[in-house]
Amino acid sequence: MIPELDDGVSRICATYLALADRHAPGLVEGLYLQGSVALGDYRPGVSDIDFVAVTGRQPPAGTVGAIHADLRRSHRRTSFDGLYVGWDDLRRDPAQAAPGPAVHEWRVQPASRFERNLVTWHVLAQAGVAVRGPAAATLGVFTDWPALAEATRRNLVEYWTPWLRGPASGVVGLTPWATAWGALGVVRLRQTLAAGRVTSKTAAVAYALDTYDRRWHRLVNEAARLRLGGARRYRNPWRRRADLIGFLTEVLRG
Structure with a gap:
């Protein structure tokens, strides 16, 4: 072992x-x-x-x-x-x-x-x-934080902004997968930029709860629940999608 x-x-x-x-x-x-x-x-x-x-x-x-x-x-x-x-x-x-x-x-x-x-x-x-x-x-692994930070910011603009306007706002946004993928994916990038290092999805949950308005905590905790298990925070997928869109909009606004 x-x-x-x-x-x-x-x-x-x-x-x-x-x-x-x-x-x-x-x-x-x-x-x-x-x-x-x-x-x-x-x-x-x-x-x-x-x-x-x-x-x-x-x-x-x-x-x-x-x-x-x-x-x-x-x-x-x-x-x-x-x-x-x-x-x-x-x-x-x-x-x-x-x-x-x-x-x-x-x-x-x-x-x-x-x-x-x-x-x-x-x-x-x-x-x-x-x-x-x-x-x-x-090992002397190559690193370049300025280039990684720029690529991270570009990912927010080129991938996540269109994803918010497209799939997240449609039928895909009603799925549990979209909640976990979207909420944790976007906030993880924001935390990476703030921390100056690559961070994890679980760390992103704590960062989101500390950084963003309490009205988004239900959505963030639901995203964590979908990954780790626990009690559901939503029974209505339409309400969950509306909160997902609102949260992503705020995070992407920077």
């Missing part, structure tokens, strides 16, 4: 490494966890496990496919999403890196830009969990 990790996370990592070593001995030289595991916000049955595998040579797509096909047979209920990079890739701006192998929802993509971005690199540098290889803090 890998220490200091949730048992389920530890088991899937151990299985993955055993499969990688069997299919391609020596290929995976480092395995790091980012995302919710690194940020201390992993929730079994809710969170994905986000990995970065570091290889000393270009991994054949067929080999990557075989590793993850076997892994899925024993851990199909947990998404093990991530990418394959070289050691030097982590020391460079990911925007300049070539596409490479990645796995998303068990689908292997031989040449993808999935998760090859400053958010991943920053989370690794902040708190990456080393399952195999040197501590993440010793």
